[in-house]
Amino acid sequence: MWRVLLVEDQAIVRQGLKVILEQDENIKVTHEAENGEEAIEILNQYSIDFIMMDVRMPVMNGIEATRIIKKQWPEVKILILTTFNDDEYALEALKEGANGFLLKTADSQKLIDAVYSCMSGGLTIHDEVAAKVMPRLLQREQKEAISIDLSPREITITKLVGEGKTNKEIADELYLSIGTVKNHITQILQKSGLRDRTQLAIYAIKHDL
Structure with missing residues:
Protein backbone atom coordinates (compact mmCIF):
# COMPACT_ATOMS: atom_id res chain seq x y z
CA MET A 1 0.00 0.00 0.00
CA TRP A 2 1.32 3.45 -0.94
CA ARG A 3 1.54 6.02 1.86
CA VAL A 4 0.31 9.36 0.56
CA LEU A 5 0.82 12.88 1.90
CA LEU A 6 -1.68 15.55 0.81
CA VAL A 7 -0.28 19.09 0.81
CA GLU A 8 -3.08 21.60 0.32
CA ASP A 9 -4.02 24.71 2.32
CA GLN A 10 -7.79 24.17 1.98
CA ALA A 11 -9.09 21.50 4.35
CA ILE A 12 -12.22 20.80 2.32
CA VAL A 13 -10.12 20.10 -0.78
CA ARG A 14 -7.88 17.74 1.21
CA GLN A 15 -10.94 15.88 2.46
CA GLY A 16 -12.29 15.49 -1.06
CA LEU A 17 -8.93 14.25 -2.40
CA LYS A 18 -8.63 11.76 0.43
CA VAL A 19 -12.06 10.29 -0.30
CA ILE A 20 -11.22 9.99 -4.01
CA LEU A 21 -7.76 8.46 -3.58
CA GLU A 22 -8.77 5.95 -0.91
CA GLN A 23 -11.32 4.43 -3.27
CA ASP A 24 -8.29 2.47 -4.48
CA GLU A 25 -7.12 -0.27 -2.12
CA ASN A 26 -3.45 0.43 -2.86
CA ILE A 27 -3.61 4.07 -1.76
CA LYS A 28 -3.73 5.29 1.85
CA VAL A 29 -3.60 8.96 2.82
CA THR A 30 -1.52 8.74 5.97
CA HIS A 31 -0.72 12.45 6.46
CA GLU A 32 -1.93 15.91 5.52
CA ALA A 33 -0.20 19.32 5.47
CA GLU A 34 -1.30 22.89 4.82
CA ASN A 35 1.94 24.06 3.17
CA GLY A 36 5.37 22.96 2.01
CA GLU A 37 7.04 23.61 5.33
CA GLU A 38 4.64 21.28 7.15
CA ALA A 39 5.20 18.67 4.44
CA ILE A 40 8.96 18.72 5.06
CA GLU A 41 8.39 18.35 8.81
CA ILE A 42 6.24 15.27 8.15
CA LEU A 43 8.87 13.76 5.84
CA ASN A 44 11.47 14.21 8.57
CA GLN A 45 9.36 12.01 10.85
CA TYR A 46 7.48 9.54 8.66
CA SER A 47 8.00 7.39 5.59
CA ILE A 48 6.02 8.68 2.59
CA ASP A 49 5.79 7.18 -0.91
CA PHE A 50 3.78 9.79 -2.77
CA ILE A 51 2.90 13.48 -2.35
CA MET A 52 0.00 15.26 -4.00
CA MET A 53 0.74 18.96 -3.64
CA ASP A 54 -0.84 22.28 -4.47
CA VAL A 55 1.25 25.11 -5.95
CA ARG A 56 -0.05 28.26 -4.26
CA MET A 57 0.16 27.90 -0.49
CA PRO A 58 1.16 30.17 2.40
CA VAL A 59 4.55 29.90 4.15
CA MET A 60 6.11 27.70 1.45
CA ASN A 61 4.66 27.08 -2.00
CA GLY A 62 4.62 23.79 -3.88
CA ILE A 63 7.47 24.62 -6.25
CA GLU A 64 9.94 25.46 -3.48
CA ALA A 65 8.80 22.45 -1.45
CA THR A 66 9.30 20.17 -4.46
CA ARG A 67 12.85 21.45 -4.91
CA ILE A 68 13.78 20.79 -1.26
CA ILE A 69 12.00 17.43 -1.05
CA LYS A 70 13.54 16.08 -4.25
CA LYS A 71 17.02 16.95 -2.98
CA GLN A 72 16.52 15.26 0.40
CA TRP A 73 14.11 12.46 -0.56
CA PRO A 74 14.59 11.85 -4.31
CA GLU A 75 12.71 8.55 -4.14
CA VAL A 76 9.45 10.26 -3.08
CA LYS A 77 7.10 10.84 -6.01
CA ILE A 78 5.44 14.25 -6.26
CA LEU A 79 2.35 15.14 -8.27
CA ILE A 80 1.53 18.84 -8.50
CA LEU A 81 -2.22 19.49 -8.45
CA THR A 82 -3.43 23.02 -9.08
CA THR A 83 -6.35 25.11 -10.31
CA PHE A 84 -4.02 27.22 -12.43
CA ASN A 85 -3.41 26.21 -16.05
CA ASP A 86 -0.10 28.08 -16.09
CA ASP A 87 2.74 26.70 -18.18
CA GLU A 88 5.31 28.57 -16.08
CA TYR A 89 4.18 26.69 -12.97
CA ALA A 90 4.36 23.42 -14.88
CA LEU A 91 7.82 24.13 -16.28
CA GLU A 92 9.17 25.12 -12.87
CA ALA A 93 7.62 22.09 -11.18
CA LEU A 94 9.07 19.68 -13.74
CA LYS A 95 12.44 21.43 -13.57
CA GLU A 96 12.51 20.87 -9.81
CA GLY A 97 11.79 17.16 -10.25
CA ALA A 98 8.00 16.83 -10.00
CA ASN A 99 6.69 13.55 -11.42
CA GLY A 100 3.49 15.03 -12.78
CA PHE A 101 1.30 18.11 -13.12
CA LEU A 102 -2.50 17.90 -13.05
CA LEU A 103 -5.30 20.45 -12.89
CA LYS A 104 -7.99 20.14 -10.23
CA THR A 105 -10.52 19.80 -13.04
CA ALA A 106 -9.27 16.21 -13.50
CA ASP A 107 -11.83 13.51 -12.75
CA SER A 108 -11.49 10.95 -9.95
CA GLN A 109 -10.13 8.15 -12.12
CA LYS A 110 -7.51 10.44 -13.66
CA LEU A 111 -6.21 11.30 -10.19
CA ILE A 112 -5.89 7.64 -9.25
CA ASP A 113 -4.31 6.80 -12.61
CA ALA A 114 -1.81 9.61 -12.05
CA VAL A 115 -0.71 8.05 -8.77
CA TYR A 116 -0.10 4.72 -10.49
CA SER A 117 1.75 6.40 -13.35
CA CYS A 118 4.05 8.36 -11.04
CA MET A 119 4.73 5.35 -8.81
CA SER A 120 5.70 3.27 -11.87
CA GLY A 121 8.17 5.91 -13.05
CA GLY A 122 5.89 7.68 -15.52
CA LEU A 123 5.38 11.39 -16.07
CA THR A 124 1.78 12.60 -15.92
CA ILE A 125 0.94 15.99 -17.43
CA HIS A 126 -2.63 17.24 -17.85
CA ASP A 127 -3.53 17.42 -21.56
CA GLU A 128 -4.30 21.15 -21.47
CA VAL A 129 -0.97 21.87 -19.77
CA ALA A 130 1.02 19.54 -22.02
CA ALA A 131 -0.24 21.40 -25.10
CA LYS A 132 1.49 24.54 -23.80
CA VAL A 133 4.49 23.02 -22.05
CA MET A 134 5.81 20.47 -24.58
CA PRO A 135 6.59 23.01 -27.36
CA ARG A 136 8.52 25.10 -24.82
CA LEU A 137 10.45 22.07 -23.56
CA LEU A 138 11.37 21.18 -27.15
CA GLN A 139 12.55 24.75 -27.75
CA ARG A 140 14.77 24.51 -24.68
CA GLU A 141 16.26 21.25 -25.94
Whole structure:
Protein backbone atom coordinates (compact mmCIF):
# COMPACT_ATOMS: atom_id res chain seq x y z
CA MET A 1 0.00 0.00 0.00
CA TRP A 2 1.32 3.45 -0.94
CA ARG A 3 1.54 6.02 1.86
CA VAL A 4 0.31 9.36 0.56
CA LEU A 5 0.82 12.88 1.90
CA LEU A 6 -1.68 15.55 0.81
CA VAL A 7 -0.28 19.09 0.81
CA GLU A 8 -3.08 21.60 0.32
CA ASP A 9 -4.02 24.71 2.32
CA GLN A 10 -7.79 24.17 1.98
CA ALA A 11 -9.09 21.50 4.35
CA ILE A 12 -12.22 20.80 2.32
CA VAL A 13 -10.12 20.10 -0.78
CA ARG A 14 -7.88 17.74 1.21
CA GLN A 15 -10.94 15.88 2.46
CA GLY A 16 -12.29 15.49 -1.06
CA LEU A 17 -8.93 14.25 -2.40
CA LYS A 18 -8.63 11.76 0.43
CA VAL A 19 -12.06 10.29 -0.30
CA ILE A 20 -11.22 9.99 -4.01
CA LEU A 21 -7.76 8.46 -3.58
CA GLU A 22 -8.77 5.95 -0.91
CA GLN A 23 -11.32 4.43 -3.27
CA ASP A 24 -8.29 2.47 -4.48
CA GLU A 25 -7.12 -0.27 -2.12
CA ASN A 26 -3.45 0.43 -2.86
CA ILE A 27 -3.61 4.07 -1.76
CA LYS A 28 -3.73 5.29 1.85
CA VAL A 29 -3.60 8.96 2.82
CA THR A 30 -1.52 8.74 5.97
CA HIS A 31 -0.72 12.45 6.46
CA GLU A 32 -1.93 15.91 5.52
CA ALA A 33 -0.20 19.32 5.47
CA GLU A 34 -1.30 22.89 4.82
CA ASN A 35 1.94 24.06 3.17
CA GLY A 36 5.37 22.96 2.01
CA GLU A 37 7.04 23.61 5.33
CA GLU A 38 4.64 21.28 7.15
CA ALA A 39 5.20 18.67 4.44
CA ILE A 40 8.96 18.72 5.06
CA GLU A 41 8.39 18.35 8.81
CA ILE A 42 6.24 15.27 8.15
CA LEU A 43 8.87 13.76 5.84
CA ASN A 44 11.47 14.21 8.57
CA GLN A 45 9.36 12.01 10.85
CA TYR A 46 7.48 9.54 8.66
CA SER A 47 8.00 7.39 5.59
CA ILE A 48 6.02 8.68 2.59
CA ASP A 49 5.79 7.18 -0.91
CA PHE A 50 3.78 9.79 -2.77
CA ILE A 51 2.90 13.48 -2.35
CA MET A 52 0.00 15.26 -4.00
CA MET A 53 0.74 18.96 -3.64
CA ASP A 54 -0.84 22.28 -4.47
CA VAL A 55 1.25 25.11 -5.95
CA ARG A 56 -0.05 28.26 -4.26
CA MET A 57 0.16 27.90 -0.49
CA PRO A 58 1.16 30.17 2.40
CA VAL A 59 4.55 29.90 4.15
CA MET A 60 6.11 27.70 1.45
CA ASN A 61 4.66 27.08 -2.00
CA GLY A 62 4.62 23.79 -3.88
CA ILE A 63 7.47 24.62 -6.25
CA GLU A 64 9.94 25.46 -3.48
CA ALA A 65 8.80 22.45 -1.45
CA THR A 66 9.30 20.17 -4.46
CA ARG A 67 12.85 21.45 -4.91
CA ILE A 68 13.78 20.79 -1.26
CA ILE A 69 12.00 17.43 -1.05
CA LYS A 70 13.54 16.08 -4.25
CA LYS A 71 17.02 16.95 -2.98
CA GLN A 72 16.52 15.26 0.40
CA TRP A 73 14.11 12.46 -0.56
CA PRO A 74 14.59 11.85 -4.31
CA GLU A 75 12.71 8.55 -4.14
CA VAL A 76 9.45 10.26 -3.08
CA LYS A 77 7.10 10.84 -6.01
CA ILE A 78 5.44 14.25 -6.26
CA LEU A 79 2.35 15.14 -8.27
CA ILE A 80 1.53 18.84 -8.50
CA LEU A 81 -2.22 19.49 -8.45
CA THR A 82 -3.43 23.02 -9.08
CA THR A 83 -6.35 25.11 -10.31
CA PHE A 84 -4.02 27.22 -12.43
CA ASN A 85 -3.41 26.21 -16.05
CA ASP A 86 -0.10 28.08 -16.09
CA ASP A 87 2.74 26.70 -18.18
CA GLU A 88 5.31 28.57 -16.08
CA TYR A 89 4.18 26.69 -12.97
CA ALA A 90 4.36 23.42 -14.88
CA LEU A 91 7.82 24.13 -16.28
CA GLU A 92 9.17 25.12 -12.87
CA ALA A 93 7.62 22.09 -11.18
CA LEU A 94 9.07 19.68 -13.74
CA LYS A 95 12.44 21.43 -13.57
CA GLU A 96 12.51 20.87 -9.81
CA GLY A 97 11.79 17.16 -10.25
CA ALA A 98 8.00 16.83 -10.00
CA ASN A 99 6.69 13.55 -11.42
CA GLY A 100 3.49 15.03 -12.78
CA PHE A 101 1.30 18.11 -13.12
CA LEU A 102 -2.50 17.90 -13.05
CA LEU A 103 -5.30 20.45 -12.89
CA LYS A 104 -7.99 20.14 -10.23
CA THR A 105 -10.52 19.80 -13.04
CA ALA A 106 -9.27 16.21 -13.50
CA ASP A 107 -11.83 13.51 -12.75
CA SER A 108 -11.49 10.95 -9.95
CA GLN A 109 -10.13 8.15 -12.12
CA LYS A 110 -7.51 10.44 -13.66
CA LEU A 111 -6.21 11.30 -10.19
CA ILE A 112 -5.89 7.64 -9.25
CA ASP A 113 -4.31 6.80 -12.61
CA ALA A 114 -1.81 9.61 -12.05
CA VAL A 115 -0.71 8.05 -8.77
CA TYR A 116 -0.10 4.72 -10.49
CA SER A 117 1.75 6.40 -13.35
CA CYS A 118 4.05 8.36 -11.04
CA MET A 119 4.73 5.35 -8.81
CA SER A 120 5.70 3.27 -11.87
CA GLY A 121 8.17 5.91 -13.05
CA GLY A 122 5.89 7.68 -15.52
CA LEU A 123 5.38 11.39 -16.07
CA THR A 124 1.78 12.60 -15.92
CA ILE A 125 0.94 15.99 -17.43
CA HIS A 126 -2.63 17.24 -17.85
CA ASP A 127 -3.53 17.42 -21.56
CA GLU A 128 -4.30 21.15 -21.47
CA VAL A 129 -0.97 21.87 -19.77
CA ALA A 130 1.02 19.54 -22.02
CA ALA A 131 -0.24 21.40 -25.10
CA LYS A 132 1.49 24.54 -23.80
CA VAL A 133 4.49 23.02 -22.05
CA MET A 134 5.81 20.47 -24.58
CA PRO A 135 6.59 23.01 -27.36
CA ARG A 136 8.52 25.10 -24.82
CA LEU A 137 10.45 22.07 -23.56
CA LEU A 138 11.37 21.18 -27.15
CA GLN A 139 12.55 24.75 -27.75
CA ARG A 140 14.77 24.51 -24.68
CA GLU A 141 16.26 21.25 -25.94
CA GLN A 142 17.03 22.78 -29.32
CA LYS A 143 18.77 25.71 -27.62
CA GLU A 144 20.80 23.24 -25.57
CA ALA A 145 21.84 21.48 -28.77
CA ILE A 146 22.99 24.74 -30.29
CA SER A 147 24.90 25.64 -27.13
CA ILE A 148 27.29 22.69 -27.59
CA ASP A 149 30.27 24.04 -29.50
CA LEU A 150 30.26 21.78 -32.56
CA SER A 151 31.93 22.79 -35.78
CA PRO A 152 29.88 22.78 -39.02
CA ARG A 153 31.63 19.53 -40.01
CA GLU A 154 30.80 17.93 -36.63
CA ILE A 155 27.15 18.99 -36.92
CA THR A 156 26.99 17.40 -40.39
CA ILE A 157 28.50 14.15 -39.11
CA THR A 158 26.13 14.11 -36.12
CA LYS A 159 23.20 14.52 -38.51
CA LEU A 160 24.43 11.62 -40.65
CA VAL A 161 24.87 9.42 -37.57
CA GLY A 162 21.26 10.25 -36.68
CA GLU A 163 20.24 9.07 -40.15
CA GLY A 164 21.79 5.70 -39.38
CA LYS A 165 24.79 6.05 -41.70
CA THR A 166 27.89 3.91 -41.05
CA ASN A 167 31.37 5.42 -40.79
CA LYS A 168 32.13 4.24 -44.34
CA GLU A 169 28.93 5.78 -45.71
CA ILE A 170 29.70 9.05 -43.94
CA ALA A 171 33.28 8.98 -45.22
CA ASP A 172 32.11 8.36 -48.81
CA GLU A 173 29.49 11.12 -48.63
CA LEU A 174 31.88 13.72 -47.21
CA TYR A 175 34.99 12.57 -49.12
CA LEU A 176 36.85 11.80 -45.90
CA SER A 177 38.80 8.79 -44.69
CA ILE A 178 37.10 6.39 -42.28
CA GLY A 179 39.78 7.25 -39.70
CA THR A 180 38.95 10.96 -39.96
CA VAL A 181 35.26 10.24 -39.45
CA LYS A 182 36.06 8.13 -36.37
CA ASN A 183 38.19 10.96 -34.96
CA HIS A 184 35.38 13.46 -35.51
CA ILE A 185 32.88 11.19 -33.76
CA THR A 186 35.24 10.76 -30.81
CA GLN A 187 35.53 14.56 -30.54
CA ILE A 188 31.74 14.97 -30.77
CA LEU A 189 31.18 12.42 -27.99
CA GLN A 190 33.69 14.21 -25.76
CA LYS A 191 32.11 17.62 -26.36
CA SER A 192 28.54 16.41 -25.86
CA GLY A 193 29.24 14.12 -22.91
CA LEU A 194 27.50 11.24 -24.68
CA ARG A 195 28.68 7.66 -24.14
CA ASP A 196 28.54 6.04 -27.56
CA ARG A 197 27.31 6.17 -31.13
CA THR A 198 23.80 5.02 -30.19
CA GLN A 199 23.37 7.89 -27.76
CA LEU A 200 24.70 10.26 -30.42
CA ALA A 201 22.11 9.02 -32.92
CA ILE A 202 19.31 9.50 -30.38
CA TYR A 203 20.69 12.95 -29.57
CA ALA A 204 20.67 13.93 -33.26
CA ILE A 205 17.04 12.82 -33.68
CA LYS A 206 15.88 14.40 -30.42
CA HIS A 207 17.42 17.77 -31.27
CA ASP A 208 16.27 17.72 -34.88
CA LEU A 209 19.80 18.05 -36.28
